[in-house]
Amino acid sequence: MKNLRKKIVSTPIVAVTGGKGGTGKSTVAVNLAAGLSAEDLKVMLVDTDVDGPSCATLLGVQLEGGEEVRTFVPDIEASKCVGCRRCIEVCPEHALIGLQEKIPKLYEELCSGCKACQMVCEYEAIKDGWKKIGTIYSSVVDEVKLVVGELRPTEPRSPVMARATVMKAIEELKGDGYDVAIFDTAPGVHNAVAQPLWVADLALAVTEPTPLGTHDLKLILDLARELGLPVEVILNKADVPGGLKDELLNTCHERGIKLTAEIPLDEELLRSYIAGEPLVKKAPNSPAGKALMSLVSTIRDRLKGGEI
């Protein structure tokens, strides 16, 4: 897999992921973006968690406008359709149904937009129709370019929307002199997570010291390995009372994975989360603020050294 992944844009891309939900992926992503930007790097922050994007909220910005993302759905011209059923037979999602010699009916929510129906129709009865699957918002917050993908509620295809967000970001990265792009991912290890990881140069897996955190971390480490993507671990809530830090460190050690940062529990972090202001700006000297500032310096040095 490693040699299949090709760099499609020269900007270094750091993906912030982690497997389990609520471990602090978006917190790390926004702080990294804000911190690197304050170090005079030109930063793009991309929220690819299209089911539940949080980066804008954490930066305290309202998203406005936005660009619709549409995918193909078949628009069947009744006058041309002869009822041959080729489209119904070929549809891999069973989104088209119909009785003999009747015009097929489309179940739009099942359609993946693959166009197989259009390709097999010999009578050119299937025109391009569209459905909206989500919106991509762009904004600039304190010199950080923010790109957010948001799935339209009731649309099930998160991977397609995540891919659209990734492609949009890459298009904007091309030729615009960015020093780094930070991609925040959804929780889990499904395809909507694989989409941003596919284009990344480094993954930071944020986890917490609980059996669930360790379990889900292993899954994301497996996925990164499958993709041939270098991955490092960030341990959040490191000192949570009763936590299983040693077991987590063992997992990292056994797999030869570097622990890049440890972020302690810190009420200041929660306050910054609620206030919508990154901790590296609001309280850089708090315990978690220091840990995040140190992560920013580490990543900055490695970017400057061309290591990412």
Place this chain on the structure above:
Amino acid sequence: MKEIVVASGKGGVGKTTVAASLAVFFAKNGVKVFTADADVDAPDLLLALGGGKKLFSMEIKASRKAEVDEDKCMGCGKCIEVCPFGAVIGPNDGKATVVSLMCEGCGVCKLVCPVGAIEVREAPTGTLGVEETKYGFGCATGKLRLGEHNSGHLVASVRNISRRKAQDAGSEVIIVDAAPGIGCPVIASITGADYVIAVTEPTPAAKRNLERLSKIIKHFGVPAGVVINMSGYSKDFEIALKDWVVRELGFQLLGEIPVDYEVVKALVQMKPIIEFNPDAKASKALIEIAERVRGEIL
């Protein structure tokens, strides 16, 4: 038999903690319960219940993947152009290659290939199983393959098998632990259920994602109640949130669970918090919530 789905727009707000405690509360209070872990991407419910004894497991092959016959491929690149998922790429040797992880198996590549070099074959989606927990009730689980697309199908399989097994066992209720988010696996969990417990936390990010989840719940016409977990840090925000849940979302407020590190200790011991420490603040709140759910839904 009722199906109660525990969902949340945002991850890590406590779905599994609520589901595990609810199931154990029911089991210990004379309600026949069955459980299903519909977070097939990162199934954690059995971990929170202290593991299970495997009754059976099977492989589900509901996915399809394209494969290129390199001897036939002449490198025309048509498949690369039409693939809607970016799964067919052209490496250096001029032949097309399918990145299996990205492939949805739609088969348009096969349709356009002029030399018949592409076949679409059945492929594994993941595994499906049923385990028995130490609390006596069963748990249906699924595990999606890494990077896989077909989560909705696997979730439907998990729900189907849990219904069958629950019926066999004479269960009155199935507790379904859903995936985070609002996508395919969540829609597959909520459709046709009797009640959704939407878990959230008092932060703006979680509120925003609860609002997005509420749109799905309403779209499918399922009644719902909200549990606010990890409360106690920001009183003003919490008061406004509760008001918003009732007035704007029109959902029932099932209760609040205060921040309590006993929950972390319970997770580490792999016991539901109400079992690990019934006197903990969080346990008391969860027991009240479970009683309310029993009273109003069952």
